[in-house]
């Protein structure tokens with residue numbers, strides 16, 4: 001996606017924006033891996049909880065549930081690896097992938113999160129500028145990471161009971177009592193899927209809104225890696241570092 | 242424990258049980274306990290030489306369902322001897338003595354065989370209203386449990402009520418009922434044989450294990466013997482092939498139900514319940530719930546009345562939306578609300594920023610995109 005398409009020329013009175021490479025290849029690959037895995041997991045998971053495809057009586061070895069479960073398990077492993085890789089990037093990745101993008105440690109970022117919130121309750125016309133993650137967005141993503149980790153933990157707890165006794169994954173049986181028994185694990189795992197769907201919905205809608213209000217190319221940035229940032233902001237960022 | 246090693250042989254002879262029947266019984270016990278071949282071969286000899294344990298059977302907040310199950314132990318000739326002829330010194334439902342006489346028998350056993358006898362407990366222990374909900378001979382269940390289980394060599398909690406509180410402890414638990422391990426935390430060797438009721442074959446097998454090996458079998462996290470609770474119902478179920486194939490009963494009495502399809506969509510809790518029902522079965526090995534077309538309700542798991550209900554639904558409801566609420570409908574509703582809220586916010590802000598652009602740059606419309 002070229003820079004020209006991503007943003008339109010600034011109108012008078014609007015800040016001049018310059019492209020900044022914010023999302024490196026690792027962040028982008030993990031982003032889409034998590035996205036596509038989640039779609040597959042949600043569909044296969046929904047089938048597992050409520051098998052909606054009828055299987056004919058005389059079908060020859062259909063093994064439908066068996067196959068869907070295997071797809072769910074393998075996709076889950078890719079999903080888990082992607083989430084863990086993203087957590088590793090929080091410590092070794094680019095400045096825009098670091099953990100302090102999610103958990104605000106500076107006063108400036110806390111203020112920025114507050115300003116961002118104002119945008120959502122109509123107290124501001126545009127959200128505050130940010131080069132990497134918007135401060136509020138980062139906080140929401142921190143919560144999303146917790147949800148993902150819970151989904152992974154409940155998933156492993158469920159899997160631990162169906163894997164063979166000699167499997168190393170059987171140790172996750174130890175998690176089951178903490179969630180209140182296997183049926184509660186099942187319920188939690190299912191409920192958390194809906195929480196994750198809510199996260200995705202608000203994320204997609206908000207990204208589109210930000211892109212159209214600020215013309216900073218946020219939507220395309222997850223493909224190109226470039227985001228369009230005001231010169232003032234870039235200068236301020238440089239001062240901070 | 243009575244040091245008489247000839248009692249079993251005598252009893253078998255007196256009841257006219259053939260050696261063949263005895264060997265068959267030993268074979269089935271070895272199968273339930275999943276003993277290796279060499280151990281199974283030694284079982285008849287070991288059982289014949291075993292000392293006779295003294296047993297007291299306590300009933301608290303219960304329906305006597307476990308007693309019923311126990312009295313209907315199959316292969317009655319041998320099991321009867323193992324079960325009925327173990328010195329059951331006290332059992333309210335089946336003992337001849339009553340009133341003071343019965344209580345005296347219990348006191349005597351506790352005093353005489355302290356630290357040696359086995360206490361089998363059926364039913365939960367109510368602690369509300371100072372124990373008034375269940376008192377025997379003027380003594381609260383909690384006090385009896387403390388005294389009898391506290392001095393026993395081992396306590397076997399039969400049924401889900403004694404093991405985990407069961408029905409009496411289900412929400413809202415009006416009598417503040419608790420399980421036997423909660424009631425007597427100091428009791429030695431508590432073994433839970435949960436299920437509603439406990440399977441007589443598992444009670445018998447547990448006693449046979451104890452009598453022959455002189456120790457207790459390995460237990461799981463809930464103190465249940467692994468031989469009976471080491472596997473999910475779902476992993477031993479004869480309908481499992483239909484589950485894997487995606488063939489499910491959709492409604493009671495439909496074609497799938499008549500063909501013996503999997504009961505998963507009718508709320509079967511087999512995938513989350515650990516027990517050996519599909520293998521040992523019930524009523525003299527005749528059948529078991531899923532085998533005759535009813536989903537497992539998960540009776541062997543802690544708090545199953547609260548956690549597994551609604552019994553005919555896959556998942557429980559959603560807090561705030563009721564037990565019967567469908568989690569997916571609530572999820573779709575929440576997704577619609579979130580979508581509507583954020584889309585509306587975005588549109589309003591976009592319209593406002595448009596207006597602003599128009600104010601600051603009247604010539605905006607003529608501007609060309611590069």
Ligand code: SF4
Nearest residue numbers: 478481503504509511
């Ligand atoms: S009937 Fe129940 S236990 Fe049997 S395969 Fe189906 S879900 Fe599993």
Ligand code: SF4
Nearest residue numbers: 518530537538539540
């Ligand atoms: S099939 Fe399930 S509900 Fe039925 S007795 Fe066995 S464990 Fe209990």
